[in-house]
Amino acid sequence: MYWLVIINLGLFSLVTCDDRPSRLVNLTQGPVRGYKDLDLDIFVFYGIPYATAPTGHDKFKAPLPPPVWTEPFEAINKDIICPQSTMLTMLTNTVVREDCLFANVYVPETNKEKLPVVVHFHAVAFAMGWSDIKADGNLIKSKEIIQVSFNHRLGAHGFLCLGTKDVPGNAGMKDQVALLRWVKNNIGNFGGNPDDVTLFGEETGSASVDLMTISKMAQGLFKRVIVQSGVSTTPYSVQIDPIENALLYADYFKFENGDNIYELEFFLKNLSPRRLNSKHTMNREDSTFLMSPCVERDVGEERFLDDNPVNIIKSGNYKKVPMLYGYGEIDGQFRIPALKFWGRLMNKRFIEFLPGDLQFECQAEKLLVAKAVKAFYFGDKVIGKDTMPEYVKYFTDITFAYPTLRSAKLHVESGHNKIYMFVKSKAIYDIPDTIPLSKNTSDKCSMSFGALNEYLKELRQYKYVENLKTVRDAFRETLISFITEGEPIIPGLRRWKPVDINLSPQLYIDGSFKLKKSLRKKMALFWDEIYQDYYVYPSAPPAPPPRNINIQKNTGVW
Numbered sequence: 001m002y003w004l005v006i007i008n009l010g011l012f013s014l015v016t017c018d019d020r021p022s023r024l025v026n027l028t029q030g031p032v033r034g035y036k037d038l039d040l041d042i043f044v045f046y047g048i049p050y051a052t053a054p055t056g057h058d059k060f061k062a063p064l065p066p067p068v069w070t071e072p073f074e075a076i077n078k079d080i081i082c083p084q085s086t087m088l089t090m091l092t093n094t095v096v097r098e099d100c101l102f103a104n105v106y107v108p109e110t111n112k113e114k115l116p117v118v119v120h121f122h123a124v125a126f127a128m129g130w131s132d133i134k135a136d137g138n139l140i141k142s143k144e145i146i147q148v149s150f151n152h153r154l155g156a157h158g159f160l161c162l163g164t165k166d167v168p169g170n171a172g173m174k175d176q177v178a179l180l181r182w183v184k185n186n187i188g189n190f191g192g193n194p195d196d197v198t199l200f201g202e203e204t205g206s207a208s209v210d211l212m213t214i215s216k217m218a219q220g221l222f223k224r225v226i227v228q229s230g231v232s233t234t235p236y237s238v239q240i241d242p243i244e245n246a247l248l249y250a251d252y253f254k255f256e257n258g259d260n261i262y263e264l265e266f267f268l269k270n271l272s273p274r275r276l277n278s279k280h281t282m283n284r285e286d287s288t289f290l291m292s293p294c295v296e297r298d299v300g301e302e303r304f305l306d307d308n309p310v311n312i313i314k315s316g317n318y319k320k321v322p323m324l325y326g327y328g329e330i331d332g333q334f335r336i337p338a339l340k341f342w343g344r345l346m347n348k349r350f351i352e353f354l355p356g357d358l359q360f361e362c363q364a365e366k367l368l369v370a371k372a373v374k375a376f377y378f379g380d381k382v383i384g385k386d387t388m389p390e391y392v393k394y395f396t397d398i399t400f401a402y403p404t405l406r407s408a409k410l411h412v413e414s415g416h417n418k419i420y421m422f423v424k425s426k427a428i429y430d431i432p433d434t435i436p437l438s439k440n441t442s443d444k445c446s447m448s449f450g451a452l453n454e455y456l457k458e459l460r461q462y463k464y465v466e467n468l469k470t471v472r473d474a475f476r477e478t479l480i481s482f483i484t485e486g487e488p489i490i491p492g493l494r495r496w497k498p499v500d501i502n503l504s505p506q507l508y509i510d511g512s513f514k515l516k517k518s519l520r521k522k523m524a525l526f527w528d529e530i531y532q533d534y535y536v537y538p539s540a541p542p543a544p545p546p547r548n549i550n551i552q553k554n555t556g557v558w
Contacts, residue, residue, distance in 0.1 A: 023107070027186045030069035034105070035076060042140055045105040045190075046078035050182035051175060053082075053099045053153060057269050060160055060167040062174045062301065063101060066182070078104060081130035083277040084154045094130065098157075098273040101175055103150040103182065104131050107190050108143040114193035116484050119183060119222070120149045121201030121208045125236075125282035126172065126292045127155040129205075142480055146192040150179045155277040155291050156249055161242035162265055163297035163541030169242060170304040173215075173293050176208060177304065180221040197222040198483045204292075206230030207237040210407065211293060213321060214312040217304045224322040224486060226479065229331050232309035233410070234403040235287045235355040238538040239294040249290045252279045261544045283338060285345070286356030287399050297540040308538040313407070316414040323411070324482055326422035326507075327404045332395030339391060343384040350374045355398045359536035369530060376526060401520055402527045405503060412501055420488050421499050423519055425510035428471060468511075475509060 021036040023043045034045030051063035079093050082100035108115070118139065122129040131149040140147050152158060158172025184194045199222050201209040207230035212218040214232060231237065239245050247258050250268060253275070257263040268276065281290040296303040312318055335342070346353050351370040360366035377394045381387050408419055474491050481489040488496050490513050497505060505515040518524075 024072060025189050027189060029066055030073060031071070032073045032075050034107070036109070040106075040141055042109065043107040045075035045107070047080060047102045048073070048075050048105065049101060050103045050150065051101040051178040053101050053175070055098050055273075057166070059098070059157060059269065059273065060171050062168075062171065063178045066101075075105075078131070080151070082151050082154050083157055083273040084128050085278050085280040096274070100151045100153070101178070102131060103148055103179060105187075105190055106140045106147040106149075107192075108140065108146070110143050110191075112144075113191060114188075114196070115144065115146045115191055117183065117187050117192040117194075117197045118145050118147045118483055119180065119197060119199050120147060121176065121199065121205035122149065123201070123203040123205045123230075125280065125289055126159055126204050127277075127280045127282060127289065129154070139476065139479070144480060144484055146187065146190055148179075148183055148187070150176075152176050152179070155280065156268065157273060157277050159239075159291040159293060160246060160249075160268060161239060161294035161296070161541060162246060162261060162544075163242070163299065164261065164265055164544055165299050166269065167265055168299050168301060168303075169294040169296045169541070173208065173211065173304040174217070174302075176212070177215070177217050177221070180212075180218060184221055195223065198224045198226065200226040200228075201230065202228045203230045204236070207232060207234055208293075211237065211305065211309065213323070214309055214318045215304050216306065216318075217302055219319050222321065224324075224482065226324040226482070227326070227404075228324075229327045229400050229404075231325075231403050231407040232313075233407045234399060235357045236289045236292055236399070237403075238305070238309060239290075239292055240288070240357060240359075240536055240538050242294045242541045245290045249279070249281070262547055284356070285342070285352045286354065287395070288356035295538050295540040297543065309407075310410065310535075310537060313410040313414055320411075320416045320418060322418040322420070322482070322486055323416075324420050324422070324479070324488060325404060325408050326424065327400040328396075328424040329401075329426050330392050330396060331400040332392045332397070335395040336388070336392065339385065339388065343387075343391070346374075346383045357536055357538075358530065358534040360534060369534065373530075397520075397523055397527070402524060405520065405524045406527070406531065408499060408503055409501075412499060412503070417498055419499050420482075420496060420507070421503060421505075422507040422509060425508060427510035428468065428475075471509065471511065471513070474513070 020038065022033050024031055024033050025045070027048075032045060032048055034043050036042070037044045049066045051066050053059070054061045054064055079095050080097050080100055080102055081094045083096050083098060122131065131151045139145060152175035153172045158175065159170065160167055161169030163169065180197070183197060187197075188194050199209040199212060201207070206227045209225050210227045210230070210232040212222065213225055243261070246264060246268070250264060253267075253271065255264065255267050284290070293305060295305050295308050298306070342353070350373070351366055354366070354370055354373065358369070360369070378387055378390050381390070383391060408421060411419055478488045478490055481487065490496055490507065493513050493515065496507060496515065499505065502518050504517045506517075506519050508514045508516050508519065
């Protein structure tokens with residue numbers, strides 16, 4: 001309660017001078033006041049605490065209930081974010097805090113009641129980002145939807161997974177579930193329909209949304225989902241071996257006693273929040289992250305994920321909701337900055353760049369698969385700036401395209417008949433004329449950016465400048481129709497049906513909209529053969545040995 005008073009007192013001068021229209025809403029916690037955003041012509045409620053992040057030695061546990069209050073809470077602070085490793089926070093006015101579980105609610109000014117609700121899950125890499133980093137103003141301005149965005153714990157703070165009572169795993173995912181429960185209990189007071197909630201995310205936000213669909217913990221909290229460029233079976237979505245990952249992460253901080261899980265737990269629990277999240281792990285050659293969701297061991301508490309995604313989907317034991325499932329043809333371009341270094345490594349040891357969810361009995365077997373994969377994408381070419389398109393396609397396929405197709409196929413085979421698939425072509429990406437180089441650009445960066453400029457020139461031939469905005473606006477209307485009606489409607493196009501067992505039809509979006517039969521079939525069959533033989537199922541941490549009573553009690557901060 002103390003922090004609540006401080007924040008509101010600190011903002012009092014801003015509030016008293018604010019003559020914008022306001023709106024008071026009564027929540028289960030107490031009254032909250034939001035103000036009108038004159039640019040978007042909507043009411044915005046920033047920084048509402050939806051839960052409380054435990055701190056100190058309890059920092060890895062599930063979230064606690066939110067605070068309560070009696071006087072109106074001034075919902076105007078959108079700058080509090082969770083601890084994370086990113087230079088981006090230094091370029092903004094954000095404030096990093098350990099207790100960071102806040103939500104923003106965007107409410108249109110309308111006479112309509114029980115509006116559909118969209119909950120936006122932010123990216124990036126389960127290690128960066130925050131609630132307001134990518135709010136879709138155009139979606140909100142439709143006046144037909146209430147949107148919610150939110151923070152959740154990140155990096156090791158949110159995804160360390162030891163399978164112990166104090167570090168069971170998935171703290172960040174349990175934050176997300178707490179947010180959905182908060183929406184269920186409170187969104188009706190904003191004019192939203194708690195029984196008509198759509199989840200929407202991109203990249204790791206999308207993977208989070210997809211994981212929600214198969215988690216027993218999240219069942220009944222939403223009606224449909226939009227999954228764009230990230231699914232539950234992507235290599236980075238679920239840790240293969242959480243204990244090994246925890247040890248690798250602890251190595252960053254010079255932890256050496258790797259044979260004792262309780263020493264490891266003690267060490268990581270006593271790192272300060274800022275230091276704990278001072279490392280990010282998104283640039284791993286095998287397209288995994290050290291800190292991401294995990295399969296949880298049963299420690300007598302509610303679990304977010306009690307089995308790996310493939311097993312859950314195959315079982316069919318989950319509530320099947322309408323899903324809008326898609327990816328972009330050049331989503332893998334996020335790996336372009338690494339090309340200068342990775343290109344050289346891929347030429348020498350392509351084996352290191354196979355997806356991290358593949359496992360081999362021997363090195364010789366892995367080398368054979370690596371040789372086949374390299375030939376499939378690059379032939380006999382030297383990987384470098386001249387193979388930029390092939391490089392982008394490779395990382396698009398292993399990170400986004402194939403996992404999306406694989407997940408969709410698993411869902412359909414389990415009896416799911418409400419999946420609509422789309423693919424965004426090169427034509428609808430924002431492609432700048434050039435990437436300007438700073439005078440201070442170092443030599444190690446210049447080749448990457450120079451190569452990127454060459455790549456952009458090649459992509460520009462695909463860009464439909466004249467009707468690009470029209471296509472995007474039309475697809476936004478399609479998203480709105482899915483959110484409000486439960487069925488995506490493409491203007492001027494025949495009915496868009498869910499995919500069948502052959503993953504047909506798929507909506508292809510370039511200069512126009514086209515319904516096509518299965519796309520990227522050759523690629524999918526190629527990877528199907530590999531995954532059938534070498535896929536390794538993510539597993540929960542093993543039961544720890546009996547605790548050594550001589551382990552030092554948790555005191556102080558390392």
